[in-house]
Amino acid sequence: MIRTLVQKSLRxxxxxxxTARTVTAATSRMASGYPxxxxxxxxxxxxxxxxxxxxxxxxxxxxxxxxxxxxYTRILGMRLLKKLDFPDMKxxxxxxxxxxxxxxxxEDAERARWLWSRKATVELTHNYGTESDESFxxxxxxxxxxxxxxxxxxxxxxxxxxxxxFEKLGVKFVKKPDGGKMKxxxxxxxxxxxxxxxxxxxx
Numbered sequence: 591m592i593r594t595l596v597q598k599s600l601r602x603x604x605x606x607x608x609t610a611r612t613v614t615a616a617t618s619r620m621a622s623g624y625p626x627x628x629x630x631x632x633x634x635x636x637x638x639x640x641x642x643x644x645x646x647x648x649x650x651x652x653x654x655x656x657x658x659x660x661x662y663t664r665i666l667g668m669r670l671l672k673k674l675d676f677p678d679m680k681x682x683x684x685x686x687x688x689x690x691x692x693x694x695x696x697e698d699a700e701r702a703r704w705l706w707s708r709k710a711t712v713e714l715t716h717n718y719g720t721e722s723d724e725s726f727x728x729x730x731x732x733x734x735x736x737x738x739x740x741x742x743x744x745x746x747x748x749x750x751x752x753x754x755x756f757e758k759l760g761v762k763f764v765k766k767p768d769g770g771k772m773k774x775x776x777x778x779x780x781x782x783x784x785x786x787x788x789x790x791x792x793x
Contacts, residue, residue, distance in 0.1 A: 623635060644707075644709050645709060645710060646706065646708065646709065646710075646711060647710075647711045647712070647713045648710075648711075648712055648713065648742055649712075649713040650712065650713070650715070650729075650742075650784055651714075651715045651716075651717065651729050652716050652720075652781070653716075653721055653729070654721035655682065655684060655714065655716045655721070656721075657721075657781045658684075658716075658780065658781050658782065659684060659686070661780050661781050662686045662712065662714070662780070666744065666786075667688070668686040668687055668688055668712070669686065669687065669691060669694065670684060670685070670686055671685045671686060671705050671708065671711060672685045672701055672702060673685075680717065681716060681717045681718060682715075683713055683714070683715055684714040684715075684716070685705055685708075685712070685714075686711065686712050686714065687710065687711040688710075689708065728783065729782055729783075731779075731785060740785065741777065741786060741787050742786055743787035744786060744787070744789075745790065745792070746788055746789070746790065746791060747790070747791060748790070749767050749776055749789060749790050750767050752776075753766060753767050753776045753788065756776075756778055761778050762778060762779045763776065763777065763779075764777035764779055764785055765777040774789075774790065775787060775788060775789040775790075776789075
């Protein structure tokens with residue numbers, strides 16, 4: 591399978607008039623994988639059947655959708671991409687992410703199809719009643735024992751400017767950019783206590 595992929599790629603680069611040296615370098619890279627692919631346990635050349643797979647969503651349960659949607663849209667700047675109601679099962683899903691408003695389809699069925707092709711969305715799951723249940727103690731955020739899930743992350747043009755704005759908006763910090771041993775990145779918490787890493791996007 592890998593040999594077939596290499597041969598197809600070579601035919602393409604030769605057709606475009608690349609030099610023999612370029613072709614040789616390309617062949618070497620394909621044969622050896624990519625930087626980091628020699629790490630134990632890493633598959634250097636994933637199966638071709640997975641080439642169109644994407645990381646589409648991370649799901650987190652929330653107590654109050656009004657509070658969480660305000661945080662993710664007004665404070666983090668995401669948009670609500672799609673809402674899915676399941677009244678018989680007593681829960682609603684809210685998909686948020688960084689997409690341009692003009693790219694979000696208006697027609698419902700088309701919007702649903704479009705949603706499933708988006709990368710790195712956040713699925714906020716609301717189970718009915720938690721927002722008004724005084725006995726509900728909240729969800730485990732994974733950062734206290736027993737630890738598991740850690741955080742999601744967003745990249746921004748300027749961590750310090752973003753953190754200054756978050757502080758003015760009353761966002762709770764786990765770590766400010768100059769706190770701790772790792773400088774230049776921050777961790778904030780959403781209304782349910784989930785951690786969000788804020789780091790520079792490399793521009």
